[in-house]
Amino acid sequence: ARHLLGIEHLAPDEITTLIDLADTYATDNRAGKTHRDVLAGMTQINMFFENSTRTQASFELAGKKLGADVMNMAMQSSSVKKGETLIDTALTLNAMHPDLLVVRHPSSGAVDLLAQKVNGAVLNAGDGRHEHPTQALLDGLTIRRAKGRLHRLSIAICGDIAHSRVARSNIMLLGKMENRVRLIAPPTLMPAGISEFGVEVFDDMEKGLQDVDVVMMLRLQKERMDGGFIPSEREYFHRYGLDAAKLARAKPDAIVMHPGPMNRGVEIDGTIADDINRSVIQTQVEMGVAVRMAAMDLLARNLRAARAEAAA
Numbered sequence: 001a002r003h004l005l006g007i008e009h010l011a012p013d014e015i016t017t018l019i020d021l022a023d024t025y026a027t028d029n030r031a032g033k034t035h036r037d038v039l040a041g042m043t044q045i046n047m048f049f050e051n052s053t054r055t056q057a058s059f060e061l062a063g064k065k066l067g068a069d070v071m072n073m074a075m076q077s078s079s080v081k082k083g084e085t086l087i088d089t090a091l092t093l094n095a096m097h098p099d100l101l102v103v104r105h106p107s108s109g110a111v112d113l114l115a116q117k118v119n120g121a122v123l124n125a126g127d128g129r130h131e132h133p134t135q136a137l138l139d140g141l142t143i144r145r146a147k148g149r150l151h152r153l154s155i156a157i158c159g160d161i162a163h164s165r166v167a168r169s170n171i172m173l174l175g176k177m178e179n180r181v182r183l184i185a186p187p188t189l190m191p192a193g194i195s196e197f198g199v200e201v202f203d204d205m206e207k208g209l210q211d212v213d214v215v216m217m218l219r220l221q222k223e224r225m226d227g228g229f230i231p232s233e234r235e236y237f238h239r240y241g242l243d244a245a246k247l248a249r250a251k252p253d254a255i256v257m258h259p260g261p262m263n264r265g266v267e268i269d270g271t272i273a274d275d276i277n278r279s280v281i282q283t284q285v286e287m288g289v290a291v292r293m294a295a296m297d298l299l300a301r302n303l304r305a306a307r308a309e310a311a312a
């Protein structure tokens with residue numbers, strides 16, 4: 001493929017190829033082995049129209065580890081603030097011939113639109129409520145490393161499913177890899193028609209967490225609840241926050257995940273987030289660098305092949 005826009009477009013064998021390569025990069029990163037030849041001579045532009053800590057930092061680090069020339073566009077101080085549109089911004093940057101464009105945008109579908117206007121490879125770093133493919137891939141790698149496999153597991157995704165691109169991408173990836181996915185959320189935060197995706201739906205944490213292998217918590221995304229019902233944090237934690245009593249329903253060796261940013265005492269008890277015997281939250285961050293290296297490596301190979309074919 002030319003771009004990485006969503007898990008929706010990936011076949012199970014493509015997911016496995018990406019995760020296998022990322023696993024190798026993760027091992028090499030821990031050993032301090034570098035791969036600066038992989039993207040040598042390539043230019044990577046990171047365009048984040050929405051805030052980020054993990055995704056932006058890990059894409060930047062991944063590009064540098066692979067030898068790309070990495071430029072971070074400061075979108076808050078760009079001409080977007082003077083009214084320049086997303087497409088005009090994309091065309092302007094395209095004229096500078098970037099090879100890889102990493103884009104985060106608050107509107108669902110904006111990254112797909114941008115990908116149609118540029119010559120380089122586009123990686124979706126999160127668009128609205130739509131997809132966050134590299135997050136689902138890093139979650140898949142984290143699960144596979146912790147559980148020894150990424151199939152036939154029972155995985156609960158809990159919290160604000162309705163506003164979550166992380167949930168959407170994970171539902172697709174985990175389903176394609178033949179896992180059993182349960183969604184647990186208050187009815188107001190559960191998207192209508194979601195059971196069509198082959199998931200089980202619960203509004204009770206204790207029932208939904210029964211005997212699961214993986215507990216994936218999500219942040220309450222108040223910034224996307226424009227005018228809608230916002231639950232009180234206290235009440236929400238009581239009913240849907242992950243604490244020791246609720247986690248006791250899961251398998252004794254169940255792992256706890258959270259994509260971040262995390263709100264302690266709202267969707268997760270801080271002591272559980274910090275429990276190194278259960279929580280793999282820091283591993284998720286570590287795997288994020290490796291997954292982004294793998295994604296850019298594979299897209300760069302395709303880009304080089306397409307250019308060689310065009311030149312022949």
Ligand code: CP
Nearest residue numbers: 052053054055259260
């Ligand atoms: N998980 C995630 O996308 O985090 P950031 O918003 O910090 O990039």
